[in-house]
Structure formats: structure tokens, C-alpha cells
Amino acid sequence: MNTFRTFSFITTAMTYLLIFVGGLVRVAGAGMGCPDWPKCFDRWIPPTSLDQLPDHIDPAKFNIVLAWIEYSNRLLGALVGLAIMITTYLAFKYYRNVIRITGSVLAAFFLTLVEGWLGSVLVDTVLNPITITLHLLLALVIVMLLLYSAQEAFYLENHDSEKGSRYPPNMKWMFGILSITLLAEVVLGTEIRGGLEMIREDNPMLDSQFLLRMLGPFKYIHTMLGFIISGLSGLLWLRLVKQSQNPSTIMIQSSTAILGLVITQIIMGELLVFLDVIPLIQLFHMWVASWILGLVMIQYTAWNQSQLAHE
Amino acid sequence: MNKNSLLILMSVILLGAGATWVIQKANSSHDLPVIKDVPSFLFKTQDGESFSENELKGKITVLDFMFTTCAGPCPIMTNNMVHLYQDYTNVEEVQFVSITVDPTVDNEEILKQYANANGVDDDRWQFLTSDIDAIKDLKKNGFMLYADELPRGHAIKFVLIDPKGRIRKYYDGTDKASIAVLRNDLNNLVKEIRS
Numbered sequence: 031m032n033t034f035r036t037f038s039f040i041t042t043a044m045t046y047l048l049i050f051v052g053g054l055v056r057v058a059g060a061g062m063g064c065p066d067w068p069k070c071f072d073r074w075i076p077p078t079s080l081d082q083l084p085d086h087i088d089p090a091k092f093n094i095v096l097a098w099i100e101y102s103n104r105l106l107g108a109l110v111g112l113a114i115m116i117t118t119y120l121a122f123k124y125y126r127n128v129i130r131i132t133g134s135v136l137a138a139f140f141l142t143l144v145e146g147w148l149g150s151v152l153v154d155t156v157l158n159p160i161t162i163t164l165h166l167l168l169a170l171v172i173v174m175l176l177l178y179s180a181q182e183a184f185y186l187e188n189h190d191s192e193k194g195s196r197y198p199p200n201m202k203w204m205f206g207i208l209s210i211t212l213l214a215e216v217v218l219g220t221e222i223r224g225g226l227e228m229i230r231e232d233n234p235m236l237d238s239q240f241l242l243r244m245l246g247p248f249k250y251i252h253t254m255l256g257f258i259i260s261g262l263s264g265l266l267w268l269r270l271v272k273q274s275q276n277p278s279t280i281m282i283q284s285s286t287a288i289l290g291l292v293i294t295q296i297i298m299g300e301l302l303v304f305l306d307v308i309p310l311i312q313l314f315h316m317w318v319a320s321w322i323l324g325l326v327m328i329q330y331t332a333w334n335q336s337q338l339a340h341e
Numbered sequence: 342m343n344k345n346s347l348l349i350l351m352s353v354i355l356l357g358a359g360a361t362w363v364i365q366k367a368n369s370s371h372d373l374p375v376i377k378d379v380p381s382f383l384f385k386t387q388d389g390e391s392f393s394e395n396e397l398k399g400k401i402t403v404l405d406f407m408f409t410t411c412a413g414p415c416p417i418m419t420n421n422m423v424h425l426y427q428d429y430t431n432v433e434e435v436q437f438v439s440i441t442v443d444p445t446v447d448n449e450e451i452l453k454q455y456a457n458a459n460g461v462d463d464d465r466w467q468f469l470t471s472d473i474d475a476i477k478d479l480k481k482n483g484f485m486l487y488a489d490e491l492p493r494g495h496a497i498k499f500v501l502i503d504p505k506g507r508i509r510k511y512y513d514g515t516d517k518a519s520i521a522v523l524r525n526d527l528n529n530l531v532k533e534i535r536s
Binding site: 090 | 356358360363366371429509518521524525532
């Protein structure tokens with residue numbers, strides 16, 4: 031593995047961890063843990079006691095636990111930004127002429143800057159729901175871009191890794207529809223989360239079951255889309271694993287993992303509805319969605335490589 | 342199971358355990374230290390009834406100091422209080438109290454009009470008045486809030502008082518993020534009484 035691929039692998043893993051930590055901030059209710067940005071209570075290291083607070087910030091907002099949860103998200107975010115910067119540098123060093131690699135890491139780097147800025151907007155708007163959704167959506171796009179560039183770099187050095195496999199042609203639209211549906215599902219999911227929060231604010235002390243019922247159509251559309259996604263990923267598995275010749279290991283593993291994770295998602299989603307809105311399940315429900323999107327990207331890139339190899 | 346899957350599984354379990362710990366930490370981090378007792382006082386409400394510190398007992402109270410003709414931060418404070426008053430309609434443990442710092446203008450009649458104008462239609466929100474010295478004393482010595490140049494120089498704090506009549510926390514009544522913290526603390530206190 032060359033330095034670029036090693037680095038983009040580390041960067042991707044870090045970005046996944048960052049998505050997890052971001053979700054943790056959300057479920058722990060720590061989004062306003064630092065009421066200012068980029069500093070936390072006007073300090074580069076969050077304060078440990080009330081007397082370290084600046085005069086212009088209301089001490090009621092100080093909660094050391096929430097401050098550190100939020101701040102670790104920012105620190106990790108900065109670290110990921112740095113890692114993506116190095117990955118971008120390495121991409122230009124190794125693959126100057128391969129626009130699909132340099133272009134995608136550059137886009138990832140640019141989007142990381144936008145993510146930082148969105149973080150500041152979130153604090154300014156006291157967690158505007160649409161901005162929260164956008165914040166997650168961009169993170170997913172970043173992780174997909176990183177995976178794509180790493181895999182493309184792999185194929186550049188391993189030309190023949192998909193040569194032995196033959197998949198059905200004309201499947202681009204299926205990947206497209208699946209990715210868009212998945213992203214829409216994530217948006218709906220975060221809207222459910224945000225919607226619940228808004229209803230909860232207007233109706234304090236009501237239990238989550240009741241709040242879910244007040245939420246209306248969002249929840250049903252989310253469930254419906256979930257079934258469409260499982261249908262599509264099942265179909266993809268059938269075509270790419272069963273109805274293809276000699277599918278590669280990466281194809282078999284990614285297709286099977288997608289199917290398994292989609293089923294896991296349905297189970298977790300139903301648990302959230304029927305059992306209770308349990309923060310840990312919420313967190314993993316969101317995180318697994320980001321895995322599925324990454325795996326679909328891997329699946330598509332492998333399929334595309336095989337198509338190119340047989341042109 | 343191969344090495345990679347085992348590694349992934351281990352990481353997921355580890356992250357799950359870590360997240361559980363963090364979520365628990367976050368949930369138990371909203372402590373509300375007891376600051377002090379609200380001292381005894383005897384004021385009049387907008388309906389001309391007596392209101393003393395005893396009326397704070399058995400309820401969770403959000404209290405502020407304001408005056409009806411104030412053009413500065415008060416409209417924002419009142420607006421925030423109106424939202425709280427409306428949202429907590431079905432939470433009978435919670436009440437709201439606004440004390441005027443301009444009793445020469447804000448008599449019972451004016452306060453009643455002000456209450457009506459802000460949609461107050463039950464006794465969950467009381468507007469209190471008294472003579473200026475008593476108000477100043479309660480504000481300064483009872484609530485430890487700035488009270489030197491009343492009415493203009495009044496504090497913009499919302500005060501959270503528990504069912505035992507003890508001050509638990511102060512919030513900036515004009516700040517959206519502070520109000521969000523107040524809502525959270527209120528809910529935790531309600532849960533405490535209900536459990």
C-alpha cells in the first residue's frame with residue numbers, strides 16, 4: 031500500500047469515528063456544550079470551573095461534561111481536517127494526472143471546511159434543525175469521496191482485480207437510486223429526530239411514544255423508504271453476487287454487508303418506535319446508515335471498475 | 342469469523358460501551374445546587390390577592406423582575422416567559438411569577454391588563470407588586486440581584502425555584518440558549534417530583 035492509500039484509509043476511519051462522535055454530541059444533548067465557536071467559553075481549553083467563565087457568557091450555560099463532549103467533536107474535526115489536508119497533498123503528489131482522485135479528495139477537503147463553518151452556524155442558531163441535517167449530510171458525502179478516491183487509487187495499481195469478474199451492465203441507475211434513497215432516508219431520519227425535539231419542547235414531559243404519534247407522516251415515509259432500500263439492496267445483491275460471473279471478494283463482502291446492515295437498521299428502527307427512543311440505538315441507527323452509504327460507494331466503484339476493464 | 346470482522350466487532354462494542362458511559366455522564370451532569378432559600382415576603386397579585394413565599398412551596402417556579410413600560414430587554418424576557426407559560430400548560434407542577442420593579446406605575450390594574458395582553462388566562466402566571474422598598478429588598482437581598490437603579494437598571498435573570506422555595510439557578514432571560522438550559526432543568530425537576 032502506498033502512502034496515499036495508507037493515509038486515505040486512516041482518514042476514512044477517522045471520519046467515521048467523527049460521524050460517531052458527532053452523533054454522540056446530538057444524543058447526549060451536548061450541541062450547545064460550548065456556546066461560542068471556535069473557542070469554548072472564550073478559551074482554547076474548556077473551563078473547569080465557573081470562575082473561569084468570561085463575563086459576557088451566561089454561567090447557566092456552563093456544564094463541564096457537555097462542554098467536553100462538544101469540544102472533543104471539534105478537536106477530532108480539526109484533526110480530520112488536517113488528515114484530509116495531508117491526503118489531498120498526497121493525492122496531488124502521487125496522482126497529479128488522475129482527476130477523479132485529486133478532484134474527489136479536493137472536494138472532500140473543501141467540504142470539510144464547509145463543515146467547520148456549519149459547526150459555527152449551529153452554535154449561532156442554537157442548533158437549527160436544517161443545519162444539523164446538512165452537517166450530517168456533508169459528513170456522509172465526505173466519507174464517500176474519501177472511500178472512492180482510495181479505491182480508485184487501489185485499482186490504478188491493481189488493474190486486474192476486477193478483470194476476472196463480470197457483472198450485469200447498465201446498473202448505474204440502481205446505484206444512483208439507492209444512494210439518493212439512502213441520503214433521503216438519512217434526511218428524514220434526522221428530521222424525525224429534530225421534529226421529536228421540537229414537539230418535546232412544546233409539550234414537555236410527554237413520553238416519547240406519544241410524541242412519535244404526534245409526528246405524523248415523516249415516520250411512515252421513513253419506514254416506507256426503509257422497505258424500498260431493503261428491496262433495492264436485495265436486488266443488487268442478487269445481481270452482483272448471484273447473477274454475475276466470478277464476483278470479486280470485495281463485491282461479495284460489500285453486497286452481503288449492505289444487506290445485513292439494512293436488516294439491522296430495520297430492527298433498530300422498529301426498536302426505537304416500539305420500545306423507546308433509546309439514545310444509544312439512535313446513535314447506532316445513524317452510524318450504521320453512514321456505513322451503508324460507504325459500502326454502496328465501494329460496491330459501485332468495484333462494479334464500475336469491472337465495466338471499464340471489459341470495455 | 343476472520344480477523345477483520347473480529348476487529349470491527351470489538352471496535353463497535355468498545356464504541357458502544359464508551360458512548361453509553363458518555364450518555365450517562367451527560368444525563369447526570371445537570372445538577373442544580375441549592376443556592377439559598379427565598380426569604381419571606383408578602384406582595385399582591387394582579388388580582389389583588391396576597392402572594393407570599395408560601396405560594397412558592399409545592400410548585401416549581403420560574404421568576405423574573407420586570408416592568409410593563411420597559412422598552413429594553415423586558416419585551417424579549419416577557420416573550421420568552423410567554424412561550425414557557427404556553428408550553429407548560431399541561432405541566433401543573435410549574436408556575437411563573439413576574440415581579441414589577443416599577444410599582445408606582447404598575448398597580449394591580451395595569452398588571453392585570455399586561456397579563457391579559459400576554460394571554461394569561463389562569464393562575465399559573467402571577468404578576469406581583471408591592472412598595473418599591475420591599476421589592477428592592479427582596480430583589481437585592483433575597484435574590485442577590487442588582488437593584489440599585491430601579492426600574493431601569495433591573496436584572497434580566499430568570500430564577501428557578503424548587504418546590505421547597507429554594508433558589509436553584511439563574512438564567513439569562515433574553516438568551517435563547519440559556520432558556521433551552523432552563524427548559525431542560527425544569528423538566529429534570531418535574532421528573533424529580535414525579536418519581
